[in-house]
Amino acid sequence: MRISVIGCGYLGAVHAACMAELGHDVIGVDVDQAKIDALSEGRAPFFEPGLPELLKAEHGRLRFTTDISEVSHARVHFVAVGTPQLEGSNAADMRFVDASIDALLPHIGPGHLVVGKSTVPVGTAARLAEKVEATGAELAWNPEFLREGFAVSDTLTPDRLVYGVRRGDDRASDVLDEVYRRPLSTGTPRIITDYATAELVKVSANAFLATKISFINAMAEIAEVTGADVTTLADAIGHDARIGRRFLNAGVGFGGGCLPKDIRAFQARAEELGVGHALAFLDDVDQVNLRRRQRVLDLITDALGTELAGRTVAVLGVTFKPDSDDVRDSPALDIAARLALRGVRVKATDPEGIETARAKVPSLDYHPSARDAVAGAEVVTVLTEWREFRELDPREVSTWTDARTIIDGRNCLDAGAWRAAGWTYHGLGRP
Ligand SMILES: NC(=O)c1ccc[n+]([C@@H]2O[C@H](COP(=O)([O-])OP(=O)(O)OC[C@H]3O[C@@H](n4cnc5c(N)ncnc54)[C@H](O)[C@@H]3O)[C@@H](O)[C@H]2O)c1
């Protein structure tokens, strides 16, 4: 099929490359010239495992452009532009979705299907359908559930596909079935529903995941005043199949370009709809999450005293999660930036996130390796659980620095091994 993908960021670039991998002819469009230049040269504009390989092996089926008129050759148009949090509000900023749909309209007509992938407030698809249908084209909403770090495999082998279509629009579902023929042939569940349900599936999934993380982080707060260990608690409750162990890792909490802004936008939309009370708990989910960042700052103050100016702290990991260079709403980078604001010399490192972090928080002292970052530090913190930090040998780290206080913001280290090597170990929600 001939496909266009409008918006080539973390979602769109992966989607475009994966659609080519599935055998489709794909044109990716973005307004960001630098991104398009990189993609056109076969370079991934951000770090995502597996994406460079797909960009190289595109078999002549993948092109990128800033010229939206080139989409007229395609028949299926995925919209994957950003929906960030509006400044000064919890709501989603819909400017990019609206602008991309307006830009598409002159180039589509009967036989074209526009497919929204961006995460949007419920009601968006119904609003946009009027514009799209006025050209003779159709609209579907096909929310995306990929995780950064696993974006390629999540797109090629999704755990489910959701199509939001106009009631009775079999053609839109048939076209999407054709697009996703390969994953469907391996038994991927597919749910065909209306626009509102599809939009809500997406934000409710993220709200549930955020709630699960904040639940365990709330237990961490209780563990901290009772001497209990939240990691053992998570293992124990996780054995109950109704609860499950995944997404019960207590630590500095959730960040990224999705969960934080999505739970806020969901609340904002519920308020607009007059049912804000139904999602009032998401405010607590957000607050529990943000308190975990303060907890790390408190542990550092406990170790160094309240006068932090002039002290030196090593921060291992600045991205919002491992295997990504994404620092959007990163708890790690937020903690580092708040330390720097208090006059701390923050020696930060990250396997892939130094440049993205530097662009946002230039005031940190960035280093290429953990060894360089910990040298001269008085406290060492691990704030993103990259494998190379999880596997640090505490005896070796002891030869790089005089520091003997380690704060494990992701509960990802072997506490016993660090203590045995002479370190004072602090996890989150652990004795
Ligand atoms: N990142 C993820 O893991 C992920 C997963 C599922 C869903 N989503 C959702 O997908 C959407 C995109 O997220 P992202 O992380 O890829 O954001 P992003 O900021 O990385 O990418 C958005 C891209 O859209 C481009 N853009 C903006 N206006 C445009 C226009 N008018 N025409 C063409 N391109 C335009 C931007 O230049 C940018 O490259 C959001 O709604 C997000 O919530 C993201």
Ligand SMILES: O=c1ccn([C@@H]2O[C@H](COP(=O)(O)OP(=O)(O)O[C@H]3O[C@H](CO)[C@@H](O)[C@H](O)[C@H]3O)[C@@H](O)[C@H]2O)c(=O)[nH]1
């Ligand atoms: O037990 C856990 C699990 C995750 N996290 C944190 O939660 C955040 C989000 O993690 P994850 O959900 O793996 O990353 P994303 O790539 O942001 O993916 C989420 O957001 C995407 C965009 O909407 C969705 O498509 C995905 O399904 C959804 O998992 C990260 O900061 C993690 O460190 C925890 O603190 N504890």
